[in-house]
Every structure is written in C-alpha cells, then in structure tokens.
Amino acid sequence: MKRAALFFDIDGTLLSEVTHQIPESAVHALEEAKKKGHLIFVNTGRTICSIPEELKRLPVHGFLCGCGIYGEFEEEIFFEKHLDGKSADAIVKKAQECRVDALYEGKDDVYFSSRISRFDSLENTRKYMNNRGLGLERCIEQGGCAYDKLFAYEDEHSNSREFFDFLSDYLEILDRGNHTYECIMKGYSKATIMEVVLKKFGIGREDSYAFGDSSNDLAMFRYAGHGIAMGVHDPVLDPYAEYIAPAVEEEAIWQSMKHYGLIL
Template sequence: MATKMQHQLLFFDIDGTLLSNATHQIPESALSAIAAAQKNGHLVFINTGRTIRTMPSFLKTLGFDGYLCGCGTRIVYHDEILLAHSFTEEEGQLLIDLMDKWHIEAFLEGSEDVYCKRGAYRQRIMNQVRKSFNDKGLGLSCFIEDRNFIYDKFVLVSDNQADSDAFIHEIESFIDVIDRGKGMYECIPKGFSKASAMHLLAEHLDISMDNTWAFGDSSNDLPMFEAAAHGIAMGEHSPVLEPFSEMITDTVDNHGIAKALLHFGLI
C-alpha cells in the first residue's frame, strides 16, 4: 500500500475510466479524489490511445501532471514534451498504399489533426465517427487522398469488402495491431504503447515502476496493466484486464475512481 512519503504515478485511461460513457463528463467525485491524490504528493497522468489533438480539450484545464497520448507516441510532462513520434513520410505513404490495395477504411490520427477520406465511407459507423470529428473541427484541413500530412497512428474498421487479415499481415513487421473487437483495429508504430510511455516517464522522473498505478477499462489498456505494479479495472471492463487487476472497482458513474483511491490509501 502506498504511503504519503512515496510519490506514486497514477495513470488514467479516458473513455469509460475518467469519462462516463453516459454523460461524457468526469464525475465530481473523481475530480476531487484526483486532486486529493495530488495534494498527497502523487502525480496523475492521462494515458490514452487518443492523440493529443483528439483528446477533449477541457481535460487540459483540470490540472493533470501530464499526458501520455496516442498509445505512447507522445508524452507531455507539465509543459515539456518528452517524446513525439510519428510515422516517417515513407512509412505513412506505404500504409496508405496498402490501405488502398486491401480496401481498408481508416482514420489516420496525427498530433495536428485527424485525416479522413475525402468522400463518403462505405460503412455507416465510419461516417458517423467522421461527423463527430467534423463537429469538433477535426478532419477538415486535408484528406487521406492529399497525402501531405504526418500522422502518429491509425484506426481501421473492417467490413466484408476489406481484407483486413491480408493488410495486417503486410504491416505487422513494423506495426503493432490491437484488436478492439467488432472489426476495429488500433494500429501503432511497433514498440510504442501505453506501457512504453509509462516506463519512459518513470525513468525521466526517477520513480520506480513499483510505484505505478493503472486505471482502465478496455483492451488497449492491457499493456498499461501489464506494466503497472497495481492495476485497477473499472466496474465495466474488458475481461482481458482481470488477470492483471489488483482490484475491480465500481463504475465511473458510481464513483469507482474515488473508491479505489480511498481503498488503497492514496487519498
């Protein structure tokens, strides 16, 4: 159990962990608990698959000590950028060529914007997600066909016209692919993950990984749970997290974060 004499590093996923899937807000109990943890000398970080650009902007006003974004491709500690990794121009172009070859529909996520097809996607869900990006001012600057941008990671959703197996086979030498279920795959440069970012940050701060805590709910949180000394799964969570969970707390809306921080003496 942590004590106030030890600085602990607390890492939080966003959707389904910090943010309620029902209200899309952070419960007041979680905000108060996180602030109390910081007052006790602990450092709190968002650790998300979202790029820094697609992270909800209001999160940056809430006093977190930093952000680990894009599945470990960008690390920000206070105002210092510790890591910023993107695909090379050559890698980015090759990936787009392979997407065309295997009829893959994807969103390409960069630190400046999200890049979508110019025209309509085949899949309704892709058009719905694109609209949600557009409503936030994202995905409007240029399009995948323009090929004049740099990106950090991408998400694809497969359908019966796409050969996702063939595509993944061609990219797996330099891309780590996370199966998010229902035909959705999150694709990150090989060697980068929520875990790699945690290790780099802990080394930078000279704090042992024994003092790390992961809070999450979904399958892309698995590397974070494997790396952390302590894993706390939310009340609604992917079963893959359970072998690495020290506690299954309550749901976001039922004050799961506050209950876990109190249980372990972090507040």
Template sequence: MRSIIFFDIDGTLVTEDERAIIPQSTMEAIALTRKKGNLTFINSGRTAFNISSKVKKLGFDGYICGCGTYIEYSGNVLLSHTVEKDECRRIAELMRKCWVTPVYEHRDGYFFDDKTPATEGFKEFMEVFVDAGIDVNGRVEDENFGFDKFVIWTNPDSDMELFRREIEKDFSIIDRGGGFYENVPLGYSKATGISVILDKLGISIENAYAIGDSTNDLPMLQAVPNSIAMGGSEHIYHYVSYVTTPIEENGIYNALKHFELI
C-alpha cells in the same frame, strides 16, 4: 514517497457515450491525490490534439498520447514519433487495396481518405468529431499528410489477410472489437510511455498505478503492479489487481481511496 497514477480517458475518466460526463467524484479524487503530492498522468490512445480542455482542466502533470508515441511532462515534450512520410503514403495506398476505412492520427490532427468505404462505425466517429468542433478537413492528399498511429474499420469486402500480412511487419494491431482495429508502431505502447516517465522522474514501479477499461489499456495495466479495472469492463478483470466500481458509481474515487492515494 510520492506515487504516480496513469489514467485512460474514454470509459475511465469520461463516460464513453454521447454525454461524455466526468463525474464530480472523479474531479474531487484527482484534486485530492494531487494535493497529497501524487502525480497524475493521462495515458491514452488519443493523440495529443484530441485531449479535450475539460479533461485537461482536471489537472495532470503530463500526457502519454497516441499509445506512447507522444510524451509530455510539465509542459515539455519528451518524445514525439511520427511515421516517415514515404511510409505514410505507402500505407495509405495499402489501406485502399485492403478496402478498409482508415483514420490517420497525428499529434496535431486527423487525416481521412475519401477513396475508402464509409462504414457505419466511421460515420458515427465523424459525427462525434463534428459535434465536438474538431477539424475534419485533413485528407491523405494534403502535402502535410502524416501520422503517428492509425485506426481502421472493416467491412465484409475487406482483405484482412493482406492487411495483417503487411501491417504486422511494423505495427502492433489491437483488436478493439466490432471490426475496429487500432494500429501502433512497434516499440511504442502505453507501457513504453510509463517506462519513460518512471525513468525520467526516478519513481519506483512499486509506486505506479494504472486505471483503464479496455483492451488497448492492457499494456499499461500489465506494466505496473497496481492495476485497476473500471467496473463493468469484465473482459479485462483477470488482468488486473483490483476492480473498482463503474465510472458513474464513483469508480475513480473508490479506486484511489482503496489504495490510500487520497
């Protein structure tokens, strides 16, 4: 029986720094497990347009993006959820009132709001995008403004009481630390994406594996019996069944070898 492996990107497949390195051992491990007949999937908070070509070149059978709001298998889109346009506009106005810094993430691009504060975290985010050649011209005023999920940075003047009271009605709020929050429509997560794929392919949960390194990976790590934390991500160790070595110490290769997936 073939197995299926779900990979986070940042801090798992790619180093989470300006180098954005994919270790050679990671490339080899993915090629070997696919040669063995196992399936490999990306399962990321990134929306579909923001999966880099160098990640795609590793070889994947499908993609779960935007924390389960977009699912693709073998080139076919199985699910794509975008928040209704009127609701997108309402939330954009609310974020201005909350005085937080949002980035609105759509499967086809990002949208920004010049009428909100520019925090240091946001500035660093923009620098990374500009350096990567990603289009940063989208604005909430655009006619095609819409999003599948969104993130915010807070500052000392942010009204987080208002933010939580309103956003928790329709979104899961994921605290990523350092005043950075990821907001995903209720009913969607990395775990729901896994469920859709397992049902579609008829693969038993016992043959499903997930590898991640951060708190937004917890839904997928807790959705499968074979959960793997990257070395160095101590904050999620007690949620997983196995801890591998750090990403640059052959973490992916050692994890797949431990579970006899290569």
C-alpha cells in the same frame, strides 16, 4: 505514503461512456491526489490533438498520448516518436487497395478519406472530430498527411489478411472487436511511456497505478505495480487487475483511490 505515479485511461475510465461526462468525484479525487504529491498522468490511445479542451483542464501533471509515442509534463513535451512519411503514404495506398477504411491520427490533426465510408461508426467519428475542428484541413488521399497511428475498419468486402500482413511491417495491430483495429507504432505502448515517466521522476514500478477498462490498457496493466479495472471492463484485463472498481458513474475513481490510500 511514498509519492506514486498514477496513469488514467480516458474513455470508459475517467470519461463515462454512459453520461459522456467526467464524474465530479473523479475530478475531486485527482485534485486530492495531486495535493498529496502524487504524479498524475492521462495515458491514452488518443493523439494529443484529439484530447478535448475540457479534458486538458483536468488537475493532472501531463498527457501521454498515441499509445506511448508522446509525452508532456506541465505542457512541455519530453518524449515523441513519429511514423515516417514514406511509410505513412504506403499504408494509405494499401488500405485503399484492400478496401479497408480508417481514421488516421496525428499529433496536429486527424485525417479521413474524401469519400463517405460504408462504416457508420467511422462516419460518426468524422462528425465528432469535425465538430471539434479536426479532420477538416486535408483528406488522406492528398498524401503527405503526418499521422502516427490509425483506427481501421474492415468487413467481408475487405481483403483484411493482405492489408494486416502488410501493415505488420510498420505497426502493431490491436483487435478492438466488431471488426475494428487500433494500429499503433511498433515497440511503443502505454507501458513503454509509463517506463519513461517512472525513470524520469525516479519512481519505482511498485508505486505505479494504472486505471483502465479496455484491451488497449492491457500493456499498462501488465507493467503497473497496481492495476485498477473499472466496473465495466474488457475481461482481458482480469488476470492483471488487482482491484475492480465500481462503475465509472458510481465514483469508481474516488473509491479506488481511497481503497489504496492515495487520497483521504
């Protein structure tokens, strides 16, 4: 079999949202695929600073982060793009005016407002990040916070249309459901960074495999030669999913890689 490039989402794909663990079978599958000479990348919406150390120990060749704006191979950065500071400060100001709360995600840290949010899920994210040493140095109101994407929360008290109309000049807006939105740099996606990788290593698109479960994996599925959806996945992936794996906890990664002959 020719060398292939494998691209894996984290949450709901490698990492179970039921057990909050990576199944041992998934780790073994990555090890086996690596031994066979395939290139293995984590392709995630998370920025590099928010990838836990335990995930960085996975047997992969590199990490592609921030929905296409950062790439590293064997700990060497080969691609990165950043939102300019003036635009970043303007977005924060507009979010405050429109009563939209957000997690602001950068390469080196994440940023929250100094005030407590009315959105419980955002406060839960704050606790999670703080426990990992992130989001503690500066609050977003201080200005000059280097971030490249944001995860926004809105409700009936928000002037959402005005905010998203303003934001669309800078970022692409992905509806993640339940009044939350992942806002990523325009012109970049999980697919654009895949294209960079394939060109860099001389691998054909037909030999690329995307493993995912959520709507922000859609670009990856549209681009990949083979799209593998986890057993529990957003239906938006269905038109582009070539194979539906079992649930993550039921050896989804191992079974799907075995199905394609990527491992024995």
